[in-house]
Amino acid sequence: MSKPSRPAVPRRRSAGRRTTPGDQLRAQLRYRILAGDLRRGDRLPPVRRLAAFLRVNRNTVAQVYRQLEAEGFLATAGRRGTFVRRRSPLTPELDLLLDRLLREAARCALTPADLQTLLVMRARPRVRRLRLGFVECNTADLAYFRRLVEEEVGAPIRSILLGRLPAAAHGCDLLITTFFHIEEVQRLAPGREVVGLVALPDFRTLEEVARLPRRARVALVCATEEGVRSKARSLGAVGLRRPRLRTATLADEPRLRTVLAEAEVLLAAPKVLERLRGRIPPRVRAIPFASTLSDGAVALLRERLAAAAGGADGGAAALAGATA
DSSP states (O other), rough: OOOOOOOOOOOOOOOOOOOOOOHHHHHHHHHHHHTTOOOOEEOOOOHHHHHHTTTOOOOHHHHHHHHHHHHTTTEEOOOGGGEEOOOOOOOHHHHHHHHHHHHHHHTTTOOHHHHHHHHHHHHOOOOOOOOOOESSSHHHHHHHHHHHHHHHTSOEEEEEEEGGGTTTTTOOEEEEEEEHHHHHHHHHTTTTTEEEEEOOOHHHHHHHHHHHHHHEEEEEEEEHHHHHHHHHHHHHTTTOOOOOOOOOOEOOOHHHHHHHHHHHHHOOHHHHHTTTTTTOOOOEEEOOOOOOOOOOOOOEEEEEEEEHHHHHHHHHHHHHHHOO
16 A cells, blocks of 8 residues: 655745855854954864864865855965965045934934844845744754844744755745754754854854863753753763763753863853853853854844845845855
């Protein structure tokens, strides 16, 4: 007896060319350099380490670094690594103009986020309201990142667990996720535009963690078990694995006491470290370790939203502009 055929998943036409994960990573790193978040002389993580942490192909990161080097943003110094080469293009005149614009916006009770939205929409007029979905693999990260993105874009966003794709994305015009999952979401929801936001600890923090002594006993403490699994997976990708890495949640008091007593280094989000204040042994080196959305990620998202909302012609132009 033949098995019943599965219903076909409807494919959506994308407004213009769909950008690759490499395009999106390049745009976000480029923005951070232009904005001065990454300054001239700052060292970027090695290709292998950044690719492992973002869970993307090593060739993707290598190609992004090569493209940014060809554009004059980065420079490779042999075994010393890859460094930011270009200074932010902000001139004193432009800086003064931006300050004046911010003051005027404040006088009109507009936040910097409101102002950014107005600038993007003025450049690429919004034609229709988009139905957005945020995809994550666990409920804790889903709630955290969806709330952050909702605050930035000022629009309601549907919460979607990764395991419920593609059905849960029905009706969404555009899907947003962290860069960890962009390729998986594109595969599970073909035909839909997917924006992958780079959510990482500061590059200096990544470097500090990667340089921990091989025999150091490292504790990872998170608020939830889902957070432990997600961060342990990323840390494992850069070489920090059990038994060297011990994990615990705030809710598991017996295990938390044991892990803290045995640790030499503690990795935890700033809010978790606050809740552990007074309980961390003096000899333990605490490193704030949290994945946060950079301004570059938010800027790219605003560009892509404006592109998708502007229809096929406006979308193609905006997509090209976001990665040009």
